[in-house]
Amino acid sequence: MFEQLIRGWDGEQVVVRYDRLANAWMLVGVHSTALGPAMGGTRMKAYRSPDEGLHDVLLLSEAMTMKQAAAGLDLGGGKAVLAVPRVPEPGSPARRELLVRYGDLVESMGGTYVTAADMNTGEADLDVVGERTSHVLGRSAACGGSGSSAGATALGVFHGIRASVRQAFGDDDLGGRTVLIQGIGAVGSRLAELLRDAGAQLLLADLDEARAAGLAAALGAGSVTAAHHVFDADCDVFSPCATGGVLSAESIPLLRCRVVAGAANNQLATPWDAQRLQGRGILYAPDYVINAGGVIHLAGYERLGLDPAQVDTRIADIAETLTGLFEEAERLGITTAAAADRLARERLDAAKS
Ligand code: NAI
Numbered sequence: 265m266f267e268q269l270i271r272g273w274d275g276e277q278v279v280v281r282y283d284r285l286a287n288a289w290m291l292v293g294v295h296s297t298a299l300g301p302a303m304g305g306t307r308m309k310a311y312r313s314p315d316e317g318l319h320d321v322l323l324l325s326e327a328m329t330m331k332q333a334a335a336g337l338d339l340g341g342g343k344a345v346l347a348v349p350r351v352p353e354p355g356s357p358a359r360r361e362l363l364v365r366y367g368d369l370v371e372s373m374g375g376t377y378v379t380a381a382d383m384n385t386g387e388a389d390l391d392v393v394g395e396r397t398s399h400v401l402g403r404s405a406a407c408g409g410s411g412s413s414a415g416a417t418a419l420g421v422f423h424g425i426r427a428s429v430r431q432a433f434g435d436d437d438l439g440g441r442t443v444l445i446q447g448i449g450a451v452g453s454r455l456a457e458l459l460r461d462a463g464a465q466l467l468l469a470d471l472d473e474a475r476a477a478g479l480a481a482a483l484g485a486g487s488v489t490a491a492h493h494v495f496d497a498d499c500d501v502f503s504p505c506a507t508g509g510v511l512s513a514e515s516i517p518l519l520r521c522r523v524v525a526g527a528a529n530n531q532l533a534t535p536w537d538a539q540r541l542q543g544r545g546i547l548y549a550p551d552y553v554i555n556a557g558g559v560i561h562l563a564g565y566e567r568l569g570l571d572p573a574q575v576d577t578r579i580a581d582i583a584e585t586l587t588g589l590f591e592e593a594e595r596l597g598i599t600t601a602a603a604a605d606r607l608a609r610e611r612l613d614a615a616k617s
Contacts, residue, residue, distance in 0.1 A: 265315045273322045275329075275341075276302075277376075280318075281369055286362045288348045289314040290369055292377050293325035295341040298615045301375055302342030303401065303559070304328035305382025306366070306393075310350055317347035327529055328559075331552035333608035334585065337563050342377045344370075351384050363389055367396025375399050380413070380562055387411055401562040410565035413558030414450035416575070420557025420582045421451070421527045422458040425501055427583035428525045428549045431590045433500070439463035444489060444499040444521070447506025448476050451527045455505060460485045469494045470506070495519055504528040511548075516540040525549035538601035549586055550604035556582060 270278055275295035282289055291314070294302040304325055311317045321343050329341025346366060352359035370379050370393065380402045381390060387404040394400045394407055403409025425443065430436035443459050444467040445452045456466055456479060466486030468476040473488060480486045489497050495518040502519060503526035504510045511524065512533035517540075524531070524546055531551045532538055541548045557579045564575040585607075593603040 293321035295325035296329040297340040300338040302340040303378040304343035306344040307382040308384040317345040330608040333611040335556040363392040367393040371397035413561040416561030417558035418454035423583040424554035442499040443501040452505035538599040
């Protein structure tokens with residue numbers, strides 16, 4: 265199965281290591297180094313089989329290539345998975361030892377792959393990885409890093425929602441617009457704050473309903489929608505900030521929004537779902553363009569030496585990039601997802617030639 269999956273992928277290399285001590289698979293995908301070292305986060309997860317972890321690595325590393333290219337960063341696309349039998353407790357010796365051995369693996373790749381945080385990994389984990397390799401972004405400030413990028417991702421999505429609302433409704437005033445956020449985690453909760461401050465009405469949904477209710481109360485705005493009701497709830501903007509694959513042949517016919525604009529990676533279940541959205545007159549902000557605030561934060565602070573005002577300006581530019589894509593899609597009669605792919609591929613082709 266490993267071989268079949270890898271043969272259907274157009275990336276550069278996959279590094280597979282079986283770690284007997286933790287009974288874990290370490291999988292690193294280097295999709296492209298055309299623009300620079302392959303950069304992308306490390307996901308720690310208990311998969312049903314290592315094949316599922318590899319599937320994530322292949323898909324997500326490609327999305328990282330497109331994200332860095334569309335954001336105009338001198339970075340390539342990569343992604344890593346630590347496929348563990350059970351996610352070890354934060355701060356536990358087992359977790360630390362696994363991360364130390366993983367740091368050695370990243371170091372052995374000589375800078376071809378640069379890691380960062382992803383699902384179930386954060387600053388403290390990267391500090392441990394950073395004991396063994398310098399090819400890591402997003403360590404804590406105490407260890408010389410720029411910390412979590414979730415706030416920057418949320419800021420980029422906020423700018424992207426404004427640009428999408430302007431395109432769909434003619435002006436970008438969020439006052440009175442209803443935004444449904446699916447997933448009130450690190451990104452979704454910060455996005456909710458920004459939207460509340462801009463006067464939007466919020467609908468919050470999370471598998472953890474108590475978390476959604478707690479945030480609604482803390483913000484003094486918004487109400488809670490059951491997680492299984494996100495697709496058929498009335499709203500202006502549906503913002504997927506939980507997990508991938510949520511826009512599908514099953515969910516798209518149910519949507520009652522004008523805009524889809526959120527942080528989750530790989531939101532479209534299949535490439536045809538972009539056409540399904542277009543067919544329903546729903547404006548889609550391509551995921552890897554609108555959620556690039558995090559990589560802009562990491563690369564901006566730790567590779568380009570930008571100051572906070574310069575990083576914020578580059579994150580705000582996401583709005584302009586999206587507006588350009590919406591116009592290009594209209595002009596060429598293609599989906600907004602296809603317009604984003606064209607932009608990213610142009611930059612990659614220019615770098616290759
Ligand atoms: P997180 O793990 O902090 O939050 C995810 C939240 O979604 C959790 O509260 C979880 O309970 C909830 N959730 C999961 N499945 C759900 C479902 N079916 N319905 C409703 N709620 C559900 O993750 P984080 O960091 O907030 O990221 C959110 C999304 O954005 C992820 O897909 C991530 O890959 C993507 N992303 C995050 C970036 C970052 O800087 N943190 C950067 C780019 C993309």
